[in-house]
Amino acid sequence: MERGEVLLDVRDLKTYFFTDDGVVKAVDGMSFTIHKGEVLGLVGESGCGKSVASMSIMQLVDVPGKIVGGEIIFKGEDLVKKTPEQMRKIRGAEIGMIFQEPMTSLNPVYTVGDQIMEAILVHQDVSEEEAKKKTIELLRLVGIPEPERRFNQYPHELSGGMRQRVMIAMAMSCNPDLLISDEATTALDVTIQAQILELMKDLQRKTGMAILFITHDLALVAEMANSVAVAYTGKIVEYGDVYSIFKRPRHPYTYGLLSSVPSLKTEKTKTPLPAIEGMVPNPYRMPSGCHFNPRCPFATERCRKEMPELVEIEPGHLVRCFHPVAVEKEANA
Amino acid sequence: MIPLFIGVALVTFFVLSLVGDPFKEMLLNPRIKPADVERLRHAWGFDRPVYIRFFKWFWSMITGNWGVSIFAGGKPVTELIGIAIKYTLRFSIAALVISFVIAVPIGIYSALHQYTFFDYFFTFIAFFGMSMPTFWFGFILMMIFGVRLGWLPIGGVMTPGIETAPFLVRLLDQAKYMILPVIVLSLFSMGSWMRYARSSMLEVIKQDYVRTARAKGLPERTVIFKHALRNALIPIVTLLGLSLPGIISGATITETVFSIPGMGRLTVQAMLSNDYPVAMVCLILESTLLIIGNLIADLLYAVVDPRIRYS
């Protein structure tokens, strides 16, 4: 597939949390790239570091967390080296972000219109009237009926789905090049979820912006993403385009994740749904060697001693494993 | 609300009647004839049962006749209360305003700079204020500034004989008398406002919408003052409504320590001698304020929090 130029290049990002009980290496050497107009799905279970990674990109990591290493090259410049004021100009204007909880992500004491308008007024040199017009246009664009009326309403007067649309409108108000969606649909009903995803795809087609789509739900990734990065305990363990990942998962973890998604076929064969054994390790007590080894059915001595590197096993498909899986999966998404 | 009123009136009247016969003491005075005491008793209705007295009193209250004091030479209750309230209000409102205006900003600043020296220092000050027995503190201040140093007066509301002086002189004189009692009065509330403001702000800055505001690229000042502060002030403002009743009643001890002829002292004196016309009006006044204070708090809540308005 033709990929545009590189928009965001995260190189060996390390974000650690220095707590009273020890150091948590939430992001421990993550690297991935997003090209212009591309949708990258960042997948992983809770605690794998994907949210921390997105906050790191936005430079919103707060004590006791700190970015301790790596680079975040956005449009050619390293965000890690930016001053807070420079970063503030980028946030909301060139990178937009939407979060998981629409119920609490909007300020309850200000109207919806006010909150969108303020994003526009802060980054663009326009008059209040123009900002208001633009806001109403945005509300219409994200599929909110009667935008003029909704403009003056408060967040509690809107449903969850509508609030998330408002969040999207807010994030897109300044035509960002990159949209980070951090589990934006997890808290919504399935039908609303589908609508929001449609909306996001639609907007992406229209504006050509890139999306960093963070989720734990593989089905969504299959629907939305062009490329996929699978994260585990702060590192990327597999990376490639969506078709390769789903058809030929190489990392035992990815393979396990895909196998545990029920499909029509599993029902027919009446085999029990395979699940990955064990649990995500305690970050204060990471296993030595490859972090996945206690749960991996293919683990060897080497896996317990050494941490594998990310290796390009096929063109465009990287894996962090000494014994990548070599089975073709039936596409079941 | 009306049943609440009646309930409160009933209970207070009843409890008050437990103090007993207000004229008992008079019997001990050998120069007063028992027959005269009987006459007084009859005149005030103390020879009738409690509930009859209550109805008679209630009726006269409703019809606007608030009665006269049994002991203060037949002075109308309204006059007595009018004088006392003037003083109490002066001190209490000053204390409320001062403590609010000083404590809330400090509390908010503490929240924004948690775990710094400033925070620990003012937390200590707050606890200091809340742990200090007011009468003891007032006493100590009186001794230090009034007796030892002689800078400030030790009680009362104005220098005797100054009534004829020009307005400004009188004003300054009364201000001098206000300093110590107001400090003592505001001590506790300063402490608790500081803590409330701090914890409210702390809670708000952890909220998701603050994160959203930052993610939009808003300047930190806007994030704090527009988004966070507005929400943090909501519970504080409603608390303001709830401290209204305290304006009348909160100063009893301080008034006693500093010999201020205010509502607190009046109420206690009236109650202890079962001067029920005065006592009841004082108590009802206070209960009314409590109930109104609650109402105002609820109203204020609806005004500042749009979520409440529509339900």
Next chain:
Amino acid sequence: MAVEATKVEEVLTGRVETYWYLVGKRLRKHKLAMLSLVVLILIILACVIGPYLSPYHVAALGSTEEVMQPPSLKHPLGTDELGRDVLTRLLYGGRISLLVGFSSVFSALIIGIIVGAYAGYYGGILDTLLMRFTDIMFSIPVMPLLIVLSAVIPGSGVWKIVLVIAIFGWMTDARIVRGMFLSLRENEYVEAARAIGVSNNRIIWRHILPNSLAPIIVSATLGVGGNIIYEAALSYLGFGVMPPTPSWGNMLQNAQYAMAIAPWLVWSPGIAMFITVLAFNYLGDGLRDAMDPRLYR
């Protein structure tokens, strides 16, 4: 804003730790609260054991030369107007003040928990009735009635004060408990318990109440401090603990008049009370931080 520290702890699924163990752990980190706990234990020990160790009896009157003596080796805190040793009286008075503080809080808690639990659990008419009653009690101005009640109820014992303070102090706890019960009774384990036939009473006391203890404990700790001051205020006005039984409150009352010539009489009970209440406040605050699942470093 930041990745909440809670997300970090979510991942810390290591061993199974009970809620109270975690609370204890967090409390231990709060240095001032721990210091307060130590101070309080010392104070309590001193007040309980102290009078036994003192060479003076608490009511022993001294000879005329011994009256109003400033602090010396013989009397570390001086003597009062009747020649009694101040230190001994202070410790003994501490017993009384602490006793009043703890028992009034305890009694208020009992009333408050019963009212709040039944109101919150059953809801409906019982709730409305109980809450109306609570509202009335709330609307009655406390200080004046406190004074009247203590003047009117016969007897001058410590228990009268405890009762009087408790009568006016249970309402806040009732509201807290009711609030907790209103939300906790919606939990599934309550439904489950009912489904297997557990009686309502058992559900209230064995199942829901233990889970609502956290705010009650905080309120109680802070309440002891507050009630010690209440008692002192009452004694100061002449309605609390009556002499010759010392309490920190009436010691202050006695000392007023002698302030100019015997300042030590005013400083010792005041400072003792201040430190004790301060310690309760810090401890209560520390407990509140430790028990709140959201607020911590």
